[in-house]
Amino acid sequence: MQRIRHLNDFKAVNQFLNSLMSEASSRDRAYKLDNMRKLMAYLGNPQNSYRVIHVAGTSGKSSTCYFISAMLQTSGQKVGLTVSPHVYEVNERVQVDTEPMPEALFCTEFSIFLDEIRNSDVNPTYFEILVAFAYWEFARQRVDYAVVEVGLGGLLDGTNVVEQENKICVITDIGHDHTKILGNTLAEITFQKAGIVLPKNIVFSFDKPGDTGKVLRDVCNEKGARLVEVDEISSINDRTDIPLFQRRNWQLALAVLRYLVTRDRLRMPAKARLYKTASICIPARMEKWEYEGKTIIFDGAHNYQKLKFLVKSLNSMYPNRRIVGIVSMVKSPANKIKSNMRVLLPSLSYAIVTNFHISNLNRNATDSQKILNQCLKLEFTECEAISNPAEAIKAALRREEDIILIVGSLFLPSSIKPYLGSVKI
Numbered sequence: 459m460q461r462i463r464h465l466n467d468f469k470a471v472n473q474f475l476n477s478l479m480s481e482a483s484s485r486d487r488a489y490k491l492d493n494m495r496k497l498m499a500y501l502g503n504p505q506n507s508y509r510v511i512h513v514a515g516t517s518g519k520s521s522t523c524y525f526i527s528a529m530l531q532t533s534g535q536k537v538g539l540t541v542s543p544h545v546y547e548v549n550e551r552v553q554v555d556t557e558p559m560p561e562a563l564f565c566t567e568f569s570i571f572l573d574e575i576r577n578s579d580v581n582p583t584y585f586e587i588l589v590a591f592a593y594w595e596f597a598r599q600r601v602d603y604a605v606v607e608v609g610l611g612g613l614l615d616g617t618n619v620v621e622q623e624n625k626i627c628v629i630t631d632i633g634h635d636h637t638k639i640l641g642n643t644l645a646e647i648t649f650q651k652a653g654i655v656l657p658k659n660i661v662f663s664f665d666k667p668g669d670t671g672k673v674l675r676d677v678c679n680e681k682g683a684r685l686v687e688v689d690e691i692s693s694i695n696d697r698t699d700i701p702l703f704q705r706r707n708w709q710l711a712l713a714v715l716r717y718l719v720t721r722d723r724l725r726m727p728a729k730a731r732l733y734k735t736a737s738i739c740i741p742a743r744m745e746k747w748e749y750e751g752k753t754i755i756f757d758g759a760h761n762y763q764k765l766k767f768l769v770k771s772l773n774s775m776y777p778n779r780r781i782v783g784i785v786s787m788v789k790s791p792a793n794k795i796k797s798n799m800r801v802l803l804p805s806l807s808y809a810i811v812t813n814f815h816i817s818n819l820n821r822n823a824t825d826s827q828k829i830l831n832q833c834l835k836l837e838f839t840e841c842e843a844i845s846n847p848a849e850a851i852k853a854a855l856r857r858e859e860d861i862i863l864i865v866g867s868l869f870l871p872s873s874i875k876p877y878l879g880s881v882k883i
Contacts, residue, residue, distance in 0.1 A: 464569045468547055468561055471568060475548070478584045494586050494616045500578040501590065503621070504597035508538070509722070510620045511605045511714060514612040514651040515630025517764050518707040521743050522630055525704075525711035527556045527605045528735040532727040533719070538596035538604040540589065540617075545741035545758065546872050552592045554599050556738065567595055585609055589616045611640050613653020623658040626714060627683070630663075630707065632670050633763035645669035652677040659683040662713050664690070664706065688713040700736040701744060703771035708736050742871045744771060749878055753861050756875070758868030760787060762797050768865070769805045780807035782859040784850050784874065786814055786823045787866045795824060796832045798866070807859060809833060809841040812850035814873035821869050848877045 465471050498505060513523050520541050527539040537555055544550035549558035559567070571591050575582075582590060589609070596604045608615045632648050640650045648670045655661055661678055665671065665687045678685040688710055700708055712732075719726045726732075739745060742758035759768040772781065783806040787795060803809065811826040811833070826843040833841045844850040851874050854862045864874055 465565045465572075467565060468549070471548055471565060474572075475584050475587070478582070478587065491614055491616070491618060493580060493582060494590070494619055497575065497578060497580045497582055497586065497590050498593065498619050500575065500580060501594055503619075505593040505604075505620050506622055507597045508601050509603045509624060509626075510622060511603060511626040511628065512608070512617065512620060512654045513606065513628040513630065514608040514615075514654050515628075516633040516635050516647070516651075516761070517767070518630040518710075519607050521704055521707040521740050522628060522711050523605045523607045524556065524738060524740045525708050525735060526628075526714055527553070528738050529711055529715040529727070529732065530603050530605070530718070530724075531555050532731050532735060533715070533724045535602040535724065536600070538592070538599065538601040540592035540596075540604070541607045542585070542588075542609040543868055545868055546875065548588070550741065551588050552595050554596075554601065559595075567591075567598070571595070583616075586616050593619075608651075608654060610636060611647075611650040611653065613650045615654075618654055621656070623656065625656055625659050626718070627655050627659050627661040628663070628710060628714060629661065629666075629674060630710065631763065632666065633761060635761050643669070645673050648673040649677065655681055655683045657682045660717065661685045662688060662710060662717070664688050664710065686713065686717070700733070701771060702774045703744060703767045704736065711735075742868050744768070745871070747875075747878070750855065751860065752855060754878070755861065755863045755865075756871040757863065757865045758871065759865055760798070760867050761794075762801055765798055765801045765865075769801060772805050772863070776861060779861055780859045781805060781861045781863050782808045782810065782854050782857050783863045783865055784810045784812055784847075784854055784870070785829060785866045786812050786826065786847075786870045786873075787829065788869065789822055789824050792828070792832065795829055796835070799829065799832050799838075800836055802865065803833065803836060803838045806863070807840065808857060809838065810850050810853055811841065811843045812847045812870075813845045814847060814867070814870050816869045816872070823867070823869075847873045850874070851877050 511526055513519050523541055527537045530537045539553040540551050549564045552559050571594055606617050608617050629651055640647045652674050655677055661683050718724055742756045745756040747754045757768055759765045811829045813823040813826050815822050826845050830843040844853055864870055
């Protein structure tokens with residue numbers, strides 16, 4: 459890697475990262491661990507210098523990571539947190555005590571990191587360099603724990619380079635996603651997710667039915683890891699201050715905290731402080747903003763499983779309320795679009811289908827007209843396509859509904875939120 463000048467701001471950081479996306483090697487090594495292991499060894503394997511909670515799954519990974527981080531912080535610990543993908547800015551991938559690193563500090567540390575690996579004879583991909591930077595930075599920050607969200611799958615994911623028997627593994631709800639890479643069956647997908655489990659690790663998960671549960675139990679047995687199947691807690695389900703769609707994720711995080719309180723002799727937070735962690739703002743997970751008399755909800759739900767939980771939560775929070783949705787999805791086959799819209803549309807009074815393009819991640823939306831066609835096939839006629847996201851939010855704000863839901867992809871909120879400060883209708 460060539461010497462990199464100091465990167466002064468996020469724009470410069472993203473331009474550098476974008477250059478990695480265009481390299482053919484990024485595609486060739488996108489789902490292998492050889493390069494990542496070599497890079498971490500060159501850095502002295504900083505990921506093994508603190509205690510790690512490693513989180514995989516299909517739904518609820520990010521939320522569970524945020525909850526674990528907040529709970530450990532409330533217990534008096536210094537906590538690193540890395541999530542993937544980021545929603546609004548790249549510093550979401552390197553957080554300390556549930557706060558993204560400030561821009562100036564992020565840019566300074568990232569520039570030092572790039573200089574550190576310049577002579578490593580390793581050419582990392584976009585994802586590899588950000589994971590390695592997070593692991594390296596957490597060591598420099600002397601965190602007590604690092605909470606790490608898997609990027610894709612688990613077994614061959616770039617985060618899967620931690621080599622500690624005391625690592626905590628968390629497997630959230632599993633469904634069909636990234637099937638071209640992870641496999642077409644739930645058993646195949648579960649095997650990939652369970653690839654983060656190491657010998658003697660403790661693994662936390664809700665009881666999983668059928669092949670999903672069997673594969674997870676088999677992997678734990680083969681590796682000599684202990685599986686802790688978490689029971690739902692009725693007293694938590696009775697609390698109205700914990701959002702319906704987040705209760706399973708919060709309960710899973712609580713089970714991890716309770717174990718660590720015992721194992722590592724941490725201080726258990728008072729109940730009031732503990733329950734307060736349920737209300738932390740998680741980007742694009744039922745993230746609510748008030749704007750000109752409207753409630754705008756950003757949610758990154760993008761598959762049937764996540765959308766089902768979202769709709770259930772909307773019905774609980776806003777019964778009999780009219781909601782206008784701004785919808786977009788990453789490029790997807792027609793059957794997935796139809797499945798997603800079938801579960802989402804009953805909660806909407808009107809739908810505006812739009813597009814997005816995230817250049818630094820090379821992410822493009824499904825053409826808005828294709829999604830609109832699926833709406834019409836489902837006999838939902840209260841809809842229109844407005845390809846420009848700025849015009850889409852203007853149109854939604856002009857409508858009489860006072861709730862606007864922005865949904866369908868984690869990449870959509872960052873395409874719309876910048877317009878809210880200056881939009882004219």
